[in-house]
Amino acid sequence: MRFLEVDGLGQVSRVGLGTWQFGSREWGYGQGYAEGAARDIVRRARELGVTLFDTAEVYGFGRSERILGEALGQDRGDVVVATKVFPVAPFPAVVRRSLEGSARRLQLPRIPLYQVHQPNPVVPDSVTMPGLRALLDEDRIGAVGVSNYSLSRWRDADAALGRPVVSNQVDFSLAHAGPLEELVPFAAREGRLVIAYSPLAQGLLGGRYSADHRPGGVRAANPLFGTENLRRVEPLLATLREVADAHRVPPAQVALAWLIGQPQVVVIPGASSVEQLEANVAAADLELAADEQAALTAAARAFTPVSAVRTIGDTVREQVDRLRSRFTG
Numbered sequence: 326m327r328f329l330e331v332d333g334l335g336q337v338s339r340v341g342l343g344t345w346q347f348g349s350r351e352w353g354y355g356q357g358y359a360e361g362a363a364r365d366i367v368r369r370a371r372e373l374g375v376t377l378f379d380t381a382e383v384y385g386f387g388r389s390e391r392i393l394g395e396a397l398g399q400d401r402g403d404v405v406v407a408t409k410v411f412p413v414a415p416f417p418a419v420v421r422r423s424l425e426g427s428a429r430r431l432q433l434p435r436i437p438l439y440q441v442h443q444p445n446p447v448v449p450d451s452v453t454m455p456g457l458r459a460l461l462d463e464d465r466i467g468a469v470g471v472s473n474y475s476l477s478r479w480r481d482a483d484a485a486l487g488r489p490v491v492s493n494q495v496d497f498s499l500a501h502a503g504p505l506e507e508l509v510p511f512a513a514r515e516g517r518l519v520i521a522y523s524p525l526a527q528g529l530l531g532g533r534y535s536a537d538h539r540p541g542g543v544r545a546a547n548p549l550f551g552t553e554n555l556r557r558v559e560p561l562l563a564t565l566r567e568v569a570d571a572h573r574v575p576p577a578q579v580a581l582a583w584l585i586g587q588p589q590v591v592v593i594p595g596a597s598s599v600e601q602l603e604a605n606v607a608a609a610d611l612e613l614a615a616d617e618q619a620a621l622t623a624a625a626r627a628f629t630p631v632s633a634v635r636t637i638g639d640t641v642r643e644q645v646d647r648l649r650s651r652f653t654g
Contacts, residue, residue: 326374327609329591331518333468333491334405334437339585340609341377341405342370342602343522343593347389362598367396369599371404373606379494379520379593380431381409381442382423387430394431406431407438407494407520409472412445417456424460440470440494444478454485461488470494470520476507489517497521497590499561499580500529500549502625505587513588521584524592530580532562532569554630564624568617574607581608583621 328336347363367378378397380389390408394401408431410423428436439460441453460466470492471482482490493512497504497519504519512519525531527544534540536555544550549558562576569576584592585608596602613621 326606327585328376329518329589331468331491332489332516334518336376337405337518337591338374338376338609339591340375340581340606341379341407341520341591341593342367342375343595344378344380344389344393345384346595346597347380347385347392363392364396365599366596366602367393369602370606371397371400373603375606376404377407377520377591377593378404379407379522381411381440382427383409383411383442387426390427390430394433401431401433405437406433407440407470407492408436409440409442409494411442412448412453415441415445415448415453415456417459420453420456421460424465428465435465435467437467438470438492439466439468440472440492441474441482443473444471444475450478450482450485454482454487458486458488468492470518472520472522476511479508479511489515492518492520494520494522494593496523497584498524498526498530499565499583499621499625500526500558500628500630502622502628505622505626509587509590512590517589519587519590521590521592524584524594525577525580529558530562530565530577532566532576535559548632549630551631557630558628561624561628564620568613568621571617572611572613574611575604578604578608578611579613579621581605582611582613583618583625585609586613586618 327339331337378393380393408427410420424439457469461469468491469486471479471490472494474493479490479493493508495504495508508519526549527547529549534550534555536552539550548554565576565579569579581592584590594605596605
């Protein structure tokens, strides 16, 4: 495992574990997963050197935090547990109550990284950050982070907090490479942390899906899996497969290694099994050559998905494909 040293957090593993699916119905893993596999995944993560575990008060309405706290057991005070306040009304008293609820569910007297889940479009950070600053001063939290913030809003949060907001958790992958332009350079200059969620683009970068093989379930609503985007992403996936073949590893490992190859970036993929966790963690030991990193970056920047809504063309093409398969199958 490789690590980054971050002020207020200590050593942060380059590969962490995202726990959105713990206790959440969206992914369809069920009660058996929550009671068995989720705990096994956390324990194995610790054995492999993972120190970053990300959750949120809204994941499973608190169940993710509860499952994670129980699974970490005596290790819970030795790792970087990162949770989030959902900023519906992010006034200091509300933020404090949210922190107390999360700490209780996680069984932690002090939460290492407390993040604002997303920017509130109406309430500015000058309202939110004083409450977080008080929690810092009382040592109830180790550091403040944000999520889904632009660079300008991240800087505004810094000013409102009166000290560095150490991290920004954003949608970041080969299929969503926007953070490369501003957030990653800022983090590299300032010694901050970019935490990449959905680093495999909900499985798109595993290489299993195509315009002829679309996923079901929660992924079906993701615009990346629309027929047109699955066609557009093929050159990127071809480059990804080429690099993966050269290293004799799965494409998903290369996709994670590309992110880890960026300065001050860590990844928090989820895992549906211990085996998937082990494959994700192995990406920390995969070093890409400079030309491979550059080729993947170029392919990522060249990928231009259609808008975040499914198009009528998607629907028409899918119907045509189904009719074609019916008459030619």
